[in-house]
Amino acid sequence: MNLMEYQGKELFARVGIAVPRGRHCATAEDVARFIAANPGEWVVKAQVLVGGRGKAGGIKFASTPEEGRARANEILGLVIKNRQNPQGETVKSLLVEERLPIAKEAYCAITVDRATKKPAVMVSPFGGMDIEEVAEQHPESIAKFFVDTAIGYSPFIGRELAFTSKLDEGYRKAFPGVVAGIYDLFFRYGAKLVEINPLVLTRDGRVFASDAKVELDDDALFRNPEFAQWQKSLPLDEDETLAAAAGLGIRNFRRFDGLVGTMANGAGLAMATMDAVDNAGGKIANFLDIGGGANAELVRNCYELVVNHTNAKSFFINIFGGITRGDEVARGIVQALRETTSRKIPMVIRLTGNNEAEGRRILAQAGMTPVETMDEGAAAAVKLAGAAK
Amino acid sequence: MSIFLDKNSKVIVQGITGAEGSYHTGRMLDYGTQIVGGVTPGKGGQTTGRGLPVFDTVKQAVEATGATHTCIFVPPPFVADALFEAYEAGIGMAVCITEGVPVHDVLRVVGATAGMRIIGPNCPGLISPGKASVGIMPGHVFQEGSVGVMSRSGTLTYEVVDLLTRAGMGQSTCVGVGGDPIIGTTFVDCLREFANDSQTKALVLCGEIGGSDEEEAAAFIAAHLAAMPIVAFIGGRNAPPGKSLGHAGAIISGAFGTPQSKIAAFQEAGVPVADRPSEIPRLLAQRLRETGVD
Numbered sequence: 001m002n003l004m005e006y007q008g009k010e011l012f013a014r015v016g017i018a019v020p021r022g023r024h025c026a027t028a029e030d031v032a033r034f035i036a037a038n039p040g041e042w043v044v045k046a047q048v049l050v051g052g053r054g055k056a057g058g059i060k061f062a063s064t065p066e067e068g069r070a071r072a073n074e075i076l077g078l079v080i081k082n083r084q085n086p087q088g089e090t091v092k093s094l095l096v097e098e099r100l101p102i103a104k105e106a107y108c109a110i111t112v113d114r115a116t117k118k119p120a121v122m123v124s125p126f127g128g129m130d131i132e133e134v135a136e137q138h139p140e141s142i143a144k145f146f147v148d149t150a151i152g153y154s155p156f157i158g159r160e161l162a163f164t165s166k167l168d169e170g171y172r173k174a175f176p177g178v179v180a181g182i183y184d185l186f187f188r189y190g191a192k193l194v195e196i197n198p199l200v201l202t203r204d205g206r207v208f209a210s211d212a213k214v215e216l217d218d219d220a221l222f223r224n225p226e227f228a229q230w231q232k233s234l235p236l237d238e239d240e241t242l243a244a245a246a247g248l249g250i251r252n253f254r255r256f257d258g259l260v261g262t263m264a265n266g267a268g269l270a271m272a273t274m275d276a277v278d279n280a281g282g283k284i285a286n287f288l289d290i291g292g293g294a295n296a297e298l299v300r301n302c303y304e305l306v307v308n309h310t311n312a313k314s315f316f317i318n319i320f321g322g323i324t325r326g327d328e329v330a331r332g333i334v335q336a337l338r339e340t341t342s343r344k345i346p347m348v349i350r351l352t353g354n355n356e357a358e359g360r361r362i363l364a365q366a367g368m369t370p371v372e373t374m375d376e377g378a379a380a381a382v383k384l385a386g387a388a389k
Numbered sequence: 390m391s392i393f394l395d396k397n398s399k400v401i402v403q404g405i406t407g408a409e410g411s412y413h414t415g416r417m418l419d420y421g422t423q424i425v426g427g428v429t430p431g432k433g434g435q436t437t438g439r440g441l442p443v444f445d446t447v448k449q450a451v452e453a454t455g456a457t458h459t460c461i462f463v464p465p466p467f468v469a470d471a472l473f474e475a476y477e478a479g480i481g482m483a484v485c486i487t488e489g490v491p492v493h494d495v496l497r498v499v500g501a502t503a504g505m506r507i508i509g510p511n512c513p514g515l516i517s518p519g520k521a522s523v524g525i526m527p528g529h530v531f532q533e534g535s536v537g538v539m540s541r542s543g544t545l546t547y548e549v550v551d552l553l554t555r556a557g558m559g560q561s562t563c564v565g566v567g568g569d570p571i572i573g574t575t576f577v578d579c580l581r582e583f584a585n586d587s588q589t590k591a592l593v594l595c596g597e598i599g600g601s602d603e604e605e606a607a608a609f610i611a612a613h614l615a616a617m618p619i620v621a622f623i624g625g626r627n628a629p630p631g632k633s634l635g636h637a638g639a640i641i642s643g644a645f646g647t648p649q650s651k652i653a654a655f656q657e658a659g660v661p662v663a664d665r666p667s668e669i670p671r672l673l674a675q676r677l678r679e680t681g682v683d
Contacts, residue, residue, distance in 0.1 A: 112492055112496060112570050112571050114570060114571060114572070114575065114600050114601070114602060115575065115577075115601060115602070115605055117496065117499045117500070117571055117572075117573075117575075118496070118500065119496065148500065149496055149497055149500035149501070150500055150501055186493075187493060190491055190492070190493050192492055192570060217491055217492045217493065219465060219489045219490060219491045219492065220491035220492070220493060220494075222466065223491070264544065265544050266542055266543050266544030266545065267542060267568060267597075268540070268541060268542020268543065268544060268545035268546075268568070268595070268597055268624050269542060269543075269544035269545045269548060269624075271542075271545075271597060271598070271624040271625035271627075272545050272548065272622075272624045272625075272665075272666060274625070274627045275624065275625070275626050275627055275665065276665060278626070278627050279664060279665050284627070292488065292543070320527075320544040320547045320548055320551075321527060322513055322525050322526060322527055322543050322544055322547060324544075352530075352547075352551070353527040353530070353544075353547055354416075354527045373667065374548060374666065374667070375665065375667050
């Protein structure tokens, strides 16, 4: 679960990372009232998960209540899009924050590193831009430290990172405390990523987390029931909403603009199935990973999801039974077709692996013939989608 | 030989009385795996439907059976505890099937259990065809032979192995390393073992978009395994950038983890990358001829 900036900053405050003074506001009136009660220079920031809000007009300055109201009205309701989220995200709330006199901007983050199997702390003196961009343009500027979890965080790690990355001297005193804070947050709340970009050094020598990006591990949320409320308030895009309604994980379904519907068990096979349709000269209507151990009811939900919510003109179901049993999937397909009131589209079914014989028998009884291979299935589905035009 | 698992491996199942645990224990037994018992706290002294003894603790199970391997099916919140218990009892190889284990639990466990090999979590397990299977892989698609297989995905592994078997290319050991952000055994860890295995003459590596496991594997191959015939496949070439598709690991961000960067890394290491799984047997046969192994 990705947190909004204001939520991330609430966690920052709990672990002792300095954040600018501010207030989370839902309406333009709230913004105006807050500025009236707290005269000064303020920044009004759109609260969205999608990146690139600054360029999209989602961050503006205000120094009077009237300006605050006007800027808030401009930003609220704005749809912010980027390449990764072309549907965009509507701004529903704002963070009003003290405008900092910025001298320097740096980057600081902690994440899990698959190669070393350790938490990795990353620091660069180039802040305020995408870290991917920094990695391309100034790879030498990024200092990394892989923390031994048996030792945990110790201030030398912060000092070493500050020296290695050649962080401005103004950061030195506060920096070990900032790294201690993100390390603490990372473990205390089971985060997969904690990123401060930029970490601002002000002209008067103070250090603040000016932005907050926190990704909590969904699998660890059971330990922190307090986040359930935040989880409910976070924006799901249309695909994620549909996936959740069908009983799938929110990342198990994605729509595209092609005509061949797909469904497979396991993300790897589902991705290979997409690739197989592409190789056969077709375009996929969706990615759908039904997961492990799928039962008949979930299969029916997935059938309806693809038929009712994508452009699919044909449907390629590719199941290789492991923990998912072939007979369960076959029952689901038969049940889906019997019970559904949705339109019917031609289906190509590839079913093999655990309980394959029983699965094939069930399909045969219902008058369906499974194909033998993935390539064959993809080719047949592409042909059917073409014929259905 | 095979790696990680052979005929002599004695396996216990943690969570043996649960639905998945008992179903897959039966399948592992049918495959010929030496399952010597299981652990479910509070059910010690019972016998499973297949006549296996159930113990309250891993320590008791190891003392009574001499178990060397464990297969873990317990629910996610209890996985770290199960792995620590196995480690303390002297288990050398833990295969963790459970999906949805908190990342920080895995970090903690791998940081503190040096000496015990962990496969997974969120993986289909491990099989040395003709000898033994630990996990949930469908045994009938495998055949004993000399191709080592490693994969981040479960079902894609079965797909690829099925194709290899149909092409008459049996396997030494197949390892499903798992799709989570942190896993106990990476591709590079597998490559190190395969490099020293007398049965393994060739390798197939099934990667996917996201992360840098494939790039690291390619670098290792270039440095240490240049003479071994190896073919790779990368799933998810048609995934849009920035979208996570299922596996926590399969996210493309920036230039890192893209299919292009992985394919380029393998090609630089002299490893052909198949466009589709069905090309793998042909490419591997070609590499075997070129390198004179076959």
